[in-house]
Amino acid sequence: MVNVAILGFGVVGSGVAEVLATNGAHIDRKVDDLLRLKYILDVRDFPDSPFADKVVHDFSVIENDPEVNIVVETIGGAKVALDFTRRALMAGKSVVTSNKELVAEHGCELLRLAQEKGVSYLFEASVGGGIPIIRPLNQCLAANEIEELCGILNGTTNYILTRMIRAGLSFDAALKEAQQNGYAEQDPTADIEGHDACRKICILASLAFGRHVYPRQVPTEGITGVTLSDVAYAESCGRKIKLLGRAMRRPDGKVCAYVAPHLVDQENPLAGVEDVFNAITVKGNAIGDVMFYGRGAGKLPTASAVVADVIDAARHKDEKKRMFWAEGGEDVTVSPAGLESAWYVRAEGTGEQVRAAFPDRTLLARAGAPEGEFALITEPMTRAALDGRLAGLKACSVFRVLD
Amino acid sequence: MVNVAILGFGVVGSGVAEVLATNGAHIDRKVDDLLRLKYILDVRDFPDSPFADKVVHDFSVIENDPEVNIVVETIGGAKVALDFTRRALMAGKSVVTSNKELVAEHGCELLRLAQEKGVSYLFEASVGGGIPIIRPLNQCLAANEIEELCGILNGTTNYILTRMIRAGLSFDAALKEAQQNGYAEQDPTADIEGHDACRKICILASLAFGRHVYPRQVPTEGITGVTLSDVAYAESCGRKIKLLGRAMRRPDGKVCAYVAPHLVDQENPLAGVEDVFNAITVKGNAIGDVMFYGRGAGKLPTASAVVADVIDAARHKDEKKRMFWAEGGEDVTVSPAGLESAWYVRAEGTGEQVRAAFPDRTLLARAGAPEGEFALITEPMTRAALDGRLAGLKACSVFRVLD
Structure with a gap:
């Protein structure tokens, strides 16, 4: 028996409960065990929901129940969700989430905590809704x-x-x-x-x-x-x-x-x-x-990605997960300021100014363009170089052109 | 140390050797062990290849070497490849393949054999070249x-x-x-x-x-x-x-x-x-x-899918794999004859015949169409119903229209 608790009974959380119920037999076959939804944590009650009897209001009920193997966090944000995720992992429970804010801000810490505790921290649903991307990126493209x-x-x-x-x-x-x-x-x-x-x-x-x-x-x-x-x-x-x-x-x-x-x-x-x-x-x-x-969002697509992670966590109860990245720092990234690309520019100025700033570039046309507006695609250059060219013109829109 | 043998040094096989060499450090980190290419089996010699010293001509060298953990089968076809795959699995080695013919004809038997022996039979590269599809289908969409x-x-x-x-x-x-x-x-x-x-x-x-x-x-x-x-x-x-x-x-x-x-x-x-x-x-x-x-094919994309499977097999040396399907039979499938769809029809006949066969359908037009040729999209129906309508006309092309 694998017991699951859902934190937050909003759109995604209720979708997870629904997918677990609808595809229960199929999921049990995949897990090779019985997977049961034991608790739903929310501040509200849901007396008309078929899951009404599972609702609890105190996280410590879940935290202290040794029968709970997997916690699904669909609260969102990086405050309460961070606290509950830390406590669940510390209590030796795997955590599955769709919370991109939490993973983007604290993923490194939470993955390390999961590794120390020998459990999983999984977040397929945090990017691309139901599209499988986290696992293929980690595994298939290894x-x-x-x-x-x-x-x-x-x-x-x-x-x-x-x-x-x-x-x-x-x-x-x-x-x-x-x-x-x-x-x-x-x-x-x-x-x-x-x-x-x-x-x-x-x-x-x-x-x-x-x-x-x-x-x-x-x-x-x-x-x-x-x-x-x-x-x-x-x-x-x-x-x-x-x-x-x-x-x-x-x-x-x-x-x-x-x-x-x-x-x-x-x-x-x-x-x-x-x-x-x-x-x-x-x-x-x-x-x-x-x-x-x-579909990058939506109740059931996102819930299905969460449930796929739940199945994965349930299958690998005893195996340390490999998903991992190291702590960041100022030396990790570099500004895109140095990245050359062609640019789309829409600006206001005189024809003479434009020809001087961008010799040999073809101007783009649109119906109803006002006098003095022009638009063009530049040759590849940095943003600083572009800004130099634009001196004296009034730039309205400046976007990169994808190679 | 994880030792790999490649069977068949053709396009995919040599690509696998190349990816293992090029991305070696990255792969060792992923596997958390040293992954070494020990043998290449081929009927030919490759004296000018950097891998010349690994070439062997007798499969039993690989079969009987207990150091070989993973066999990469890129021979193709369902004869020699079947024999070598069976023998490798029987010898307790995991097998990774890009051979779609073998998996399509004997996948069930080989997966069962792998399961019995507690090893893996993996074939991500058999469909879609380098596109991750087998593993997402099995896991992410679980x-x-x-x-x-x-x-x-x-x-x-x-x-x-x-x-x-x-x-x-x-x-x-x-x-x-x-x-x-x-x-x-x-x-x-x-x-x-x-x-x-x-x-x-x-x-x-x-x-x-x-x-x-x-x-x-x-x-x-x-x-x-x-x-x-x-x-x-x-x-x-x-x-x-x-x-x-x-x-x-x-x-x-x-x-x-x-x-x-x-x-x-x-x-x-x-x-x-x-x-x-x-x-x-x-x-x-x-x-x-x-x-x-x-990219559905090509040396490096396909090789990269094979190597991803090799990494997976190496990581899970001691874990029984879950990929599995049951034996087939005549009761598994049903003919598409009963499947209704709209149809594209190009045929020859008189205008009168066409109007009688397909009342109310708009005819398609193309430049240079000869006298007596017509084309249209039908309403949804089975192929048998369509053939009834086409009686008396000369059908030139008949294709389904995807919903």
Whole structure:
């Protein structure tokens, strides 16, 4: 018998209970044992839920019950969730989570604690919702030195950009629609400012490159500056605007990671990732490019990733897990300031200024462009070099173009 | 120390040796032990190879060396490879392979033998080259009841179709180009007739649905019947022609699997998979659709998948593996004859015959269509119902339309 406790009975937590119930027989076969949901921890009661009799309000009930083998943490945030996760691991229980904030901020410490206690700390659901990416990155791609990770990591912003591109909605209108459809929170800051994508690229980079990359080390720009004018110019040159999280290992071993909107060529598979879907490309030195694609959020996809981790933890009750990365530090990362790329620029100025700043570049066109607005794609250069060229012009939008 | 022997020093086998050498330090860290290539078995000698001193010609040297823990079988075919695989497993060695024919025909027996001997039989590289799909299907998606698998499983045919669609080459010209570029064998039968895709969907279906599905149980149609006319008609209705392997679990538990060309809507992510790339979509009852994408073949991508399995086998030296499916039988599968779908039909006949057979259907148009040729997409029906409608007409091409 394997006993599970769920912390937090919100969208993901209730989805986990549902998947455990719906696919129970299948899961027991996979685990080769009986897997039972014993507790649900929440501040609320759920008298009408089929799981009402499992609800407890005091974490110490779970912490002190030696029958509980696996704790599923779906509380979110990095305060209570951190405390409960530490205590569960200290008590010799494996912990499975979908909490990207906690893993991005404290993953190294929690993985080490799990290792010391001979249990698992698993977080497949923290990146890409139901898309299997953490385990393939750790296992299937083990033969490769990972060179680069690049992904559409946030479903909310991808939905907003898709609606801007396909339906011509303004950013504000698309955000409102996303909120009405339940794809965006009432406070959408973490999504639209790129913080959510930042946490996810931190987790992926830490796992792929072996040392903890913290969110504060990753320059992050969201999509609030993307306008319909930019969407139109991008389309005029066969590209789409996508919010990407990127992490590259440089020849000196340092990690260059950042989150920002990019122009992506329509031939690139990432350009075809629409609505709330996510996709993550991994470049390995032997495998070349591999892409993982699927629903990046949603109750059941995310819950299914959590339950897959629960099954894994239950199967390997007695085996020390190998997933691990070392402590981070200021020497781990390097700023993307030195990273050359082509740039998309939309700015205001005179024709003479533009020709002087960007000789030989073709100007992009869009219907209804006002007098004095121009847009173009530069040759590859650093941001500092670009800013030098832009002196005297009024830059409205500046985005990198993905190679 | 973990000792490895490679059987067959062809494209994949030499790639494995290369990846083991190039990424050696990284691999040793992953394995937490020293992994050494001890033998290469081949009928030939390779005096100029850096691995020349490892070449042996007699399998019993490997079989009888208790130091060899892992045997990499990259011989191909189901004769010598079967014999050596059985003997290696019997001798208590784990076996890793890229040999799809062997797994599709004898996977069940070899997995059982491995289980009895407490070793691993791993074959990530047998499907999708370097794309991680076998392990995610077995592990990451463990929380799901898999409902359907659908994929572009053969890079050669996808290259040929891509060249027909994008460059307007005929099938013969595209095949010749593929051969010149090394993407097709001199005898391309196994690829263009769909046998290779058939073996791969058998492996995926066996793993996903739990009982062995044999190639003879999977109706298979290749791409030799696809013409530029069909490509043009498909484009006229926003679709692309792709060779798909499909396997579905029906409500009665039976598996319906087949390989055939399909018209795929351009909005479907599979439509954007071009050249030698492969992609596999998995539909689970909780996760929804997930897609895995990457290079389906090639020396280093395939070798990297093999080496990932070698690392896995080395890590779990003492743990019984869980990958498993039960013996097959005639009761496992059901013919796709009963599967309704919309159909693309190109046929010859009079306008009157066409209107009588397919009332209310819009005809597709293409430049240069000869008198008496017509094409259309039908409403959903079985193949038998379609054949009834086509009585009296001369059917030239008939392909399913993917939902």
